[in-house]
Every structure is written in structure tokens, then in C-alpha cells.
Amino acid sequence: MITVENLTKSFQHNGGTVRALDGVSMEVPSGAVCGVVGASGAGKSTLARCIALLEKPDSGAIRVEGTDLVALDGKALRAARRQIGVVPQGDSLLRQRTAAGNIALPLEAAAVSGPQRRTRVAELLDLVGLSDKAGVYPDQLSGGQRQRIAVARALAAKPSVLLADEPTSALDPSTTDSVLAVLDRARSELGVTVLVVTHDMAVVRRIADDVAVLEDGRVVEHGKVLDLVSEPGSRISSSLLPETDQAGSLKPGSGHDVVAEVVLVGFAAVGALLPEASSRFGVELSILGGGLTRLGDTPVAKFKVGLTGERAEQALKWMVERDAHVRRAPVSVDGVAAA
Numbered sequence: 480m481i482t483v484e485n486l487t488k489s490f491q492h493n494g495g496t497v498r499a500l501d502g503v504s505m506e507v508p509s510g511a512v513c514g515v516v517g518a519s520g521a522g523k524s525t526l527a528r529c530i531a532l533l534e535k536p537d538s539g540a541i542r543v544e545g546t547d548l549v550a551l552d553g554k555a556l557r558a559a560r561r562q563i564g565v566v567p568q569g570d571s572l573l574r575q576r577t578a579a580g581n582i583a584l585p586l587e588a589a590a591v592s593g594p595q596r597r598t599r600v601a602e603l604l605d606l607v608g609l610s611d612k613a614g615v616y617p618d619q620l621s622g623g624q625r626q627r628i629a630v631a632r633a634l635a636a637k638p639s640v641l642l643a644d645e646p647t648s649a650l651d652p653s654t655t656d657s658v659l660a661v662l663d664r665a666r667s668e669l670g671v672t673v674l675v676v677t678h679d680m681a682v683v684r685r686i687a688d689d690v691a692v693l694e695d696g697r698v699v700e701h702g703k704v705l706d707l708v709s710e711p712g713s714r715i716s717s718s719l720l721p722e723t724d725q726a727g728s729l730k731p732g733s734g735h736d737v738v739a740e741v742v743l744v745g746f747a748a749v750g751a752l753l754p755e756a757s758s759r760f761g762v763e764l765s766i767l768g769g770g771l772t773r774l775g776d777t778p779v780a781k782f783k784v785g786l787t788g789e790r791a792e793q794a795l796k797w798m799v800e801r802d803a804h805v806r807r808a809p810v811s812v813d814g815v816a817a818a
């Protein structure tokens with residue numbers, strides 16, 4: 480578990496003070512992948528650098544498995560740094576070393592013996608799917624392959640936390656997928672807690688269990704992706720789920736007794752809930768907008784639906800009881816939608 484408590488960090492810049500982190504608090508459960516997203520300048524990299532112990536915060540605590548890293552120095556700080564593997568922003572491999580040589584660097588620094596090093600490097604090359612590239616130099620690897628080697632290097636010393644700063648920023652979508660698959664494997668096969676700083680919501684869509692949205696050095700949204708997407712007004716919901724209505728209005732259209740926005744999470748809900756509600760309550764149910772997407776392995780649908788029939792309200796209530804998230808326009812007693 481990583482716990483960040485009330486972290487602040489300011490920089491002096493052009494004679495003024497930039498407050499890069501302004502009381503950031505968040506938690507990442509052990510073995511989860513957390514996306515840290517936000518606009519340029521929001522404070523994402525500063526947060527990552529503080530957690531990686533590359534930057535000292537002005538105040539606040541960073542606890543990894545309960546130990547406050549900010550309070551450490553000397554030998555204890557160096558030991559704590561080994562617990563955190565870092566994939567830096569941009570191309571970070573040493574050009575004059577092979578893929579295997581790059582992965583071995585942290586092991587050499589930790590004075591791991593030759594035979595143990597070779598075994599570990601082979602395991603890591605296998606984990607990132609590049610066993611056939613051990614002797615290849617970075618210039619002969621693609622951008623995605625270089626990033627996968629950088630992830631393997633960050634995992635070499637068996638850290639409990641992996642921090643990746645914009646790991647896919649220079650990659651095309653298909654290469655992005657291969658790098659994200661490797662981060663996902665680090666979590667699922669090694670149990671590493673992964674923090675990914677990114678401006679790309681596709682990263683959150685593909686691998687994040689949790690997300691923190693930063694704005695002007697503050698966390699403005701934080702939690703499990705699958706919980707947040709069904710919350711009305713959630714920023715990540717509007718970025719990750721299909722649009723239901725350009726104007727954002729939920730006013731009843733012609734001929735519908737009730738119009739509502741429905742978010743459905745998981746296989747059972749997405750496949751069966753709407754048709755079953757329709758037949759069970761004898762209501763006509765039309766999809767007026769929205770669509771289906773996937774968040775990680777979970778299908779999630781967001782539809783704007785129109786219901787017609789005497790038992791339209793009961794049908795909606797029944798869906799809510801089955802964990803559908805329903806938002807509907809308030810309707811006055813004579814059945815006309817309130818403004």
C-alpha cells in the first residue's frame with residue numbers, strides 16, 4: 480500500500496513561487512495499478528518524483544507499507560529507494576549497453592553475483608517478452624521494445640512499487656498496448672504496486688484499477704475506476720465512457736414516459752439488464768444514445784434510454800436494485816419534465 484498524506488512541494492521560478500503540489504493525499508492498494516492523470520503542469524511528474532524519492536517534498540508523508548519515506552535519510556533512504564523501481568520519462572537506456580546489460584545495471588549496483596544476475600536478467604527478458612533481444616543494443620530496438628527493457632530494468636531489484644512516468648507518450652497505439660501489457664504483468668505476476676503518470680486516458684482505460692486526477696497541484700478525483708465511472712459529474716467518467724447526448728440533456732423525447740442515463744458495469748449487467756427490464760415490466764425501451772466500452776477486462780455501458788409504458792418507473796427501480804446506475808430528469812406530477 481502506498482499512502483500519500485498532505486504532500487506539498489513548491490519551486491522558485493522566475494522570481495515567483497510555483498506550488499506544484501498543494502496538499503496531495505491519496506492511497507494505492509498493494510498490487511493495484513493506479514493512473515495519475517491531469518493536464519500539463521498539474522503536478523503529476525512532481526508527485527512521481529517525490530514518491531520515487533528523487534525530490535524531497537516540503538511537507539507531508541509518503542508511506543510504503545507503513546514506513547514514512549520522507550523521514551528517512553542515509554542508509555535507510557538508499558534501502559527505501561531500492562523498493563521503488565522507476566521507469567523515467569523518455570528514452571532512458573544506455574546506448575552502449577545491450578538490452579541485457581541495461582537490465583543488469585541495478586543488479587550490478589547491488590553487487591549481485593554474476594550467475595544470479597544472468598538468471599534474473601533472463602527472467603525479466605522473459606517477463607517483457609524480449610528473450611530474443613538480450614544481446615541487442617537500444618538503437619536496434621523499436622521505441623516500444625526500449626520501453627519494455629526500461630520496465631524490466633526498473634523491476635530488476637525486485638521492488639514492491641513500480642513508478643512509470645509517461646511510459647507510452649512517444650508510442651503509437653499498437654506499441655502502447657505491448658508496454659501496458661508488461662506493466663499489467665508486473666502487477667499480476669509479481670504483485671508489484673504500479674503507479675503510472677500519464678496524460679493518456681487510454682492507459683487508464685486499459686490497465687488502471689484506481690485513478691487520481693490532479694489539477695493545479697491538488698487531487699480533484701480519486702478512487703476505483705469502476706466506481707468513479709458511474710458517479711454523476713465524474714471527470715474520468717466523461718473521458719472514459721461513450722457520450723450519450725451532445726447537449727447533456729435528459730429531457731424526455733417525444734413519446735417516452737421516462738428518459739434516463741444508465742451506466743451498467745460488468746458482463747451480467749451489460750448483456751441482460753435492459754432487455755430483461757423491458758420484458759419483465761412490459762415497457763418499451765429504446766436506446767437513444769451511448770454505447771459499450773471496456774475498462775480493463777470489464778465491459779461497461781452507458782446508454783441514454785427512453786422508456787414507454789405504465790410501469791416505466793418500476794423498471795428503472797428494478798435496474799437500480801440490480802446495481803445499474805441511473806440518472807434521470809426530474810419529472811413533475813403531470814408527467815412533464817422539469818426544466
Ligand SMILES: Nc1ncnc2c1ncn2[C@@H]1O[C@H](COP(=O)(O)OP(=O)(O)OP(=O)(O)O)[C@@H](O)[C@H]1O
Pocket residue numbers: 490491492497498499517518519520521522523524525526678
Ligand atoms: N524543477 C522545477 N523548477 C521550477 N518549476 C518546476 C520544476 N518542476 C516542476 N515545476 C513546475 O511545477 C508545476 C508542476 O509541474 P509537473 O512537471 O509536476 O507537472 P505535470 O503534470 O507532470 O506536467 P507535464 O504533463 O507537462 O509533464 C509546473 O508549473 C512546473 O512548471
